[in-house]
Amino acid sequence: MVVGELTQERDLVILGGGPAGYTAAIRASQLGRKVTLIEQAQLGGLCLNKGCIPSKVVAHAADIKQQMNHMSALGFSFNPTHDFSQLAEYRERTIRQLRTGVESLCQANAIEVVHGTASFLADDRIGVELGHQFDTYRFNDVVIATGSHSIEQDSPSVLNAEQLYQLSELPERLVIIGQDYIAIEAAMSFQALGTSVTLIADTFGLDPSLEKELRRLFKKQKIQLVTGTVTAIEADGEVTVTVVKQGQETTWSAPFLFQSLPRVPHTLELGLERIGVTLAEDGTIPVDPFGQTNRPHIYAIGDVTTGPAIATRAIHEAKRTAEHLAGQLADPTVPYYPTIIRSLPPIVSIGLTEQAATDAGHSIRTGQFALNANGATMIEAGSGFIKVISDATTTLILGIHMIGEGAVELAGVFSQALELHAKEEDVRFPVMPHPSRNEAWTEAVESLLGQAIHLPPRQQDVLTKS
Template sequence: MVVGEFTTEVDTVVIGAGPGGYVAAIRAAQLGQKVIVIEKQHVGGVCLNVGCIPSKALISASHRFEQMNHSESMGISAENVHVDFHKVQEWKGQIVDRLTSGVKGLFKAHNIESVEGEALFVDSDVVRVNHGYESSRYKFNHCIIATGSSPIEIPGFKWSSRVLSSTGALALKEIPKKLVVIGGGYIGIELSSALAGFGTEVVILEGSPSILPAFEKRLIAPVKKKLKAKGVSVFTKALAKGVEETANGVSVTAEVKGKTQTFDADYVMVTVGRRPNTKDLGLDLAGVELGERGLIHVDKQGKTSNDKVYAIGDIVSGMALAHKASYEGKIAAEAISGIASEVDYRAMPAVVFSDPEIASVGLSEEEAVKEGYEVKTGQFPFAANGRALSLGESDGFLKIVSRASDGLVLGAQIVGVSASDMIAEFGLAVESGMTVEDLALTIHAHPTLGEIAMEAADVVLGHPIHIAK
């Protein structure tokens, strides 16, 4: 029985305090709304607590360990380099705590009330929050749903202490000696590369003909090369069939190109995708319509079939990206405040924190041609850049896709060190309608990785300086 239930009227209720929800809440508060945020687990959501941030911390620690062990070409060598994984996890946790505490501080600064509990719609403009044996009701003028997504559990691989999601893998108390990874998408590749850097023997089973199937083959090639150098075994067209758990490990059975194979390891990590968290919200009582795969139908402002309810992030169509959720959160907050804002995904970047990193924005050459553009491209290798060579990171290239008639930048793809940072310049170029001449005429500091952007623009224009025409 629920006791102590009462109703509070509020301008805006935000369900979920991840990178979509907390950004939406702050923007709505900035625009003068009284905001309440409901979160059932941790402020910061999956991204800050068990996703983007902790995974990148682990990747950074792995890179540092590899550099300490493999810098002989620079004249630097070290003996008996040791990893205290407990301290690695402790350091990772400190980063998470600092960021989540920062979000809580921002809530306080903007007079946003944070409520812990599970949200359930009971009417088109009322949500109930259950916390323990008590519940509260909030009657809202507007609501923004930002409940994110959860790892998909596949048949035959029930979560356990040995069968892990990405969340479980990030919480490991030891560096596995052997790991089987099911799924060669961005999460699987990022964590495989990080753990392989620590010395784990990794096997990747990917059902598609290639890992990272959403990216061009040429972008993937340097990543495959580095995975092989780290001792990672990649099996494509491989379908995981089942797992047997023992006291000390697992035995994974898979069909690889039509043949049955068995892989023994300490753990198996399943990273085959994520599903939207739209169940058990009472969306039918709110008059909110669901589409395919449990995604919520929204318009360009994030509005659902209920004019008072908006939805953002992983629970709506499009790429499941933290920065997409944050962007949509701002749009939704502005829309319910009467501002004529709507989404425009032209300059939405996608990044894989692989080794080396992959980043893209705008249209690829193939996509641009399919859309009817006559294109002109330019490509510049990291191997011809002084800063990349001085970092010992010469693998990769940057490619610009432009409109042949006037040089308008349509998109860019990068594979190489710091691609995740470099792609922002091209996001700006696509968003602002810049041309390759604008990029070429922009003076880039020397020696920097940023010069690669200028050099690639020169290639498009037909007068490259540091590679032969």
């Protein structure tokens, strides 16, 4: 190993080049800090290279495939076939283009990018190893944004989330164990592309109205939904999963099993305990509202801290912490993080469910607008609904839950409504384009009062609960 002769002086060092890391680096540079970004693999992190982007490429292809029936109704005649290997090439090309974009942005913002594996030598020094080279850096501040990873199994037939979306051939059959957004997306995407999918899950943690519609869609899309307790997994060639429900045992086999398990933060190899940084039992790093650890110049953001392991949280925390480190008056308020599921059709859930709202002491109203009463949705042969929960006393919007095409795009509108503490009248007043799904959002709120224009009275009974 070749050790650098001198310890190099740096201002702000950021560990990890994923959404949290490169966002913090760019924002801090914009605000005048001299930034060194250290990444052990590829800029963009697991999210861009093996997670968020690859999975959404597959979901996009599945969505296009599902639209084929509607295309024939519009007068198009063709008999398309699907080449999964070509989709895999498109996936890799998209990843390369986005990664190149991140690299260019770092260069344009005068961010020094160092490749290698980092570990703390002291609370103001870090070592970086790359092959036989080992360099040391002394910093004024450091931000830990090393992200997380899925648990990797010994068997090549048992896949984690990253491995599932690195497949170059479409599996004939796939068993999925999981109830989170990753499991739902994978089940619907692979089934749409031609895989026979079995999904083992009891509940999905969504508002009951979404759960009911989701189960209907699984049946319609011919996804085998199995409930019960997994008692055994055997991986010998094919994978066999044993499930027990009410004393009855069933087995489900496939060439591959994808099990969506909790992610593991990348913290244990950083040497944090050596310098006195507190670690929780699950490996996450406790921080204050600005991301500061128990050591004054050491910060942590994204998946290495407690909270949902999602890119939106990582990006938000990156901007907040970078602004704080630049001496700005950063807002420590935790925002509403919407649950986004790229299912077929997509789902968004933000704010309180009915149960959570009543448990919190609200007297609530609920309104639900079916998208088959919306012109834009009918033109595209879509379905679904928007459900709104409000406080019956204050009229404050408490929660919004949608399943249907356009949900991902409307998620930002829903987030803004909750962040701005919108009341019913704030949503009802603005004019929306026609025809558009924005009108369905307005009518969902109008249905809280039984005043939706495109729903008959019997479908918008005003329901108040305490």
